[in-house]
Amino acid sequence: MAGLSSRYKCVMPDLVDHKDVYVGDEAQSKRSSIVDSGDDVSDVVPVYEGYAISNAVNRKERYGNIVLNGGSTLLPNFADRFKVFETFWNFSMNVKHLTKLSISELLGGFIRVCIYGILSIGAIPNHIAFIMDGNRRYSKKNNLIDVAGYRVGYSTLMSMVRYCFEMGVKHVTVYAFSIDNFKRNPEEVQSLMELIEEKIEQLIKDDNVVSQYGVRVRFIGNLKLLSKSTRLAAERAMHATSRHNKFVLSICVAYTSTDEILHAVQESCEERWHQDRVLDDGLRVDVLDIEKHLYMGVVPDPDVIIRTSGETRLSNFLLWQSSNCILYSPSILWPEIGFQHLLQAVLEFQKHFYYLKRE
Numbered sequence: 001m002a003g004l005s006s007r008y009k010c011v012m013p014d015l016v017d018h019k020d021v022y023v024g025d026e027a028q029s030k031r032s033s034i035v036d037s038g039d040d041v042s043d044v045v046p047v048y049e050g051y052a053i054s055n056a057v058n059r060k061e062r063y064g065n066i067v068l069n070g071g072s073t074l075l076p077n078f079a080d081r082f083k084v085f086e087t088f089w090n091f092s093m094n095v096k097h098l099t100k101l102s103i104s105e106l107l108g109g110f111i112r113v114c115i116y117g118i119l120s121i122g123a124i125p126n127h128i129a130f131i132m133d134g135n136r137r138y139s140k141k142n143n144l145i146d147v148a149g150y151r152v153g154y155s156t157l158m159s160m161v162r163y164c165f166e167m168g169v170k171h172v173t174v175y176a177f178s179i180d181n182f183k184r185n186p187e188e189v190q191s192l193m194e195l196i197e198e199k200i201e202q203l204i205k206d207d208n209v210v211s212q213y214g215v216r217v218r219f220i221g222n223l224k225l226l227s228k229s230t231r232l233a234a235e236r237a238m239h240a241t242s243r244h245n246k247f248v249l250s251i252c253v254a255y256t257s258t259d260e261i262l263h264a265v266q267e268s269c270e271e272r273w274h275q276d277r278v279l280d281d282g283l284r285v286d287v288l289d290i291e292k293h294l295y296m297g298v299v300p301d302p303d304v305i306i307r308t309s310g311e312t313r314l315s316n317f318l319l320w321q322s323s324n325c326i327l328y329s330p331s332i333l334w335p336e337i338g339f340q341h342l343l344q345a346v347l348e349f350q351k352h353f354y355y356l357k358r359e
Contacts, residue, residue: 112163112166112339113166115343116166116167116168119167119343119346119347119350120168122350122353123349123350123353124167124168124169124346125169125302125303125304125346125349126169126170126171126300126303127169127170127171127172127173127299127300127301127302127303127304128164128169128171128172128173128302128303128304128305128306128342128345129172129173129174129175129302129304129305129306129317129318129322130157130160130172130173130174130175130305130306130307131175131305131306131307131308131311131314131315131317132153132156132157132174132175132176132308132334133307133308133309133311133315133333133334134308134309134332134333134334134335134336135149135150135152135153135333135334135335136149137149137309137333138152138153138333138334138335138336141333146188146191147191147192147195149335150192150195151195152335153334153335154195154199155335156334156335156336156337157174158208158209159338159339160172160337160342161209161215161249162209162213163339163342164342165209165213165215165246165247167342167346169247170247170248171247171248171250171299171300171302172247172248172249172250173220173249173250173251173252173296173299173302173318174249174250174251174252175252175255175315175317176196176251176252176253177192177196177221177252177253177254177255178255178256178315178316178317179221179222179225179254179255179256179259180256180316182225182254193226193227193230196230196233196253197229197230197233200230200233200234200236200237201233203217203237204217204236204237204240204241210241210244210249213246213247214244214245214246214247215241215244215246215247215248215249216241216242216243216244216245216247216248216249217237217238217240217241217244217248217249217251218238218248218249218250218251218298218299219234219235219237219238219250219251219253220250220251220252220253220255220295220296221252221253221254221255221259221260221295222254222255222259222263222295223253223254224254225254226253226254230253234251234253248299250296250298250299252295252317255295255317256316256317257314257316257317257318257319257320258316258319260294260295260296260320261290261294261319261320263293263294263295264290264291264292264293264294264295264297265285265290265293267293268285268289268290268292268293269285271289271293272284272285272289291320294320294321296318296320296321301318301321301322301324301325302318302321302322302325303325303326303349303356304325304326304327304328304345304346304348304349305317305318305322305325305326305327305328306328306329306330306337306341306342306345307327307328307329308329308330308332308333308334308336308337309329309331309332309333309334310329310330310331311329312327312329314327324356325356326345326348326349326352326356328341328344328345328348330344
């Protein structure tokens with residue numbers, strides 16, 4: 001069983017007498033000695049240093065002792081939801097990071113944590129996908145060159161990804177570049193490829209969402225259509241994050257569902273042919289064969305798809321996987337999307353959750 005972080009107090013069974021309370025390294029050492037001796041650790045109740053001891057007493061008496069691998073004491077049934085708070089709290093309380101945050105950012109982070117606690121009473125989506133529509137219109141609206149809108153859109157994406165992972169969403173997928181986008185002006189396509197390369201390199205640098213939250217990055221699509229330099233950048237990012245296992249960020253580039261399904265059918269047919277599985281009705285390919293070869297076969301189907309600009313079209317995105325999910329379409333452009341829109345999407349998911357579960 002994992003130990004406690006330095007921000008935990010370790011509260012022993014006679015907590016009500018306020019005697020056996022261990023802090024920081026001492027708490028870590030005490031709990032480790034209990035584990036090593038083989039004694040039961042179920043009465044070892046860790047709490048954040050920020051909690052008053054009296055509050056810890058009340059939590060112990062009311063809810064009992066719930067000890068997770070992360071060391072957090074949580075309410076029954078919500079434990080897994082709150083594990084992400086330790087990541088958020090430890091990052092937020094990092095002194096180096098605090099110096100970079102304004103009062104409004106700190107306050108906003110605290111408010112979000114409170115909202116996440118309320119949301120966790122209901123179901124939290126396991127997978128949210130985004131169709132990032134409106135970057136070029138945002139540029140025109142604000143008299144910017146086209147690529148500037150995409151740069152703002154990238155910053156927006158990082159914020160949305162952070163909110164999702166703070167909330168406890170395990171998988172985030174974004175529609176970054178469609179195969180159909182190759183039909184645009186060659187200069188625009190080249191500018192976008194260069195921007196994608198630049199942002200891929202940023203993804204694997206220290207002190208960003210990927211490193212802070214242990215995010216594994218996957219690039220999904222027909223990557224052979226990308227330029228060599230862009231493809232190599234994507235491969236570097238996937239390799240650099242291959243050992244991350246807390247969250248998954250899937251970035252769809254050179255992707256359409258039509259191409260994905262065609263690729264899966266071709267791969268399934270070739271596999272069946274080489275396996276020489278001749279049945280009474282010939283070489284048969286079933287649904288499971290196709291799903292196994294889908295680009296998105298490595299992640300679960302989305303629970304929510306968010307498309308900005310008020311459009312309700314999927315635009316050839318996750319057509320196979322989206323038969324049983326919520327489509328939320330706020331009327332704002334992608335660079336304008338904010339936490340409140342994500343919150344509304346999750347509330348819509350919770351509203352329809354039991355119906356979707358029956359389906």
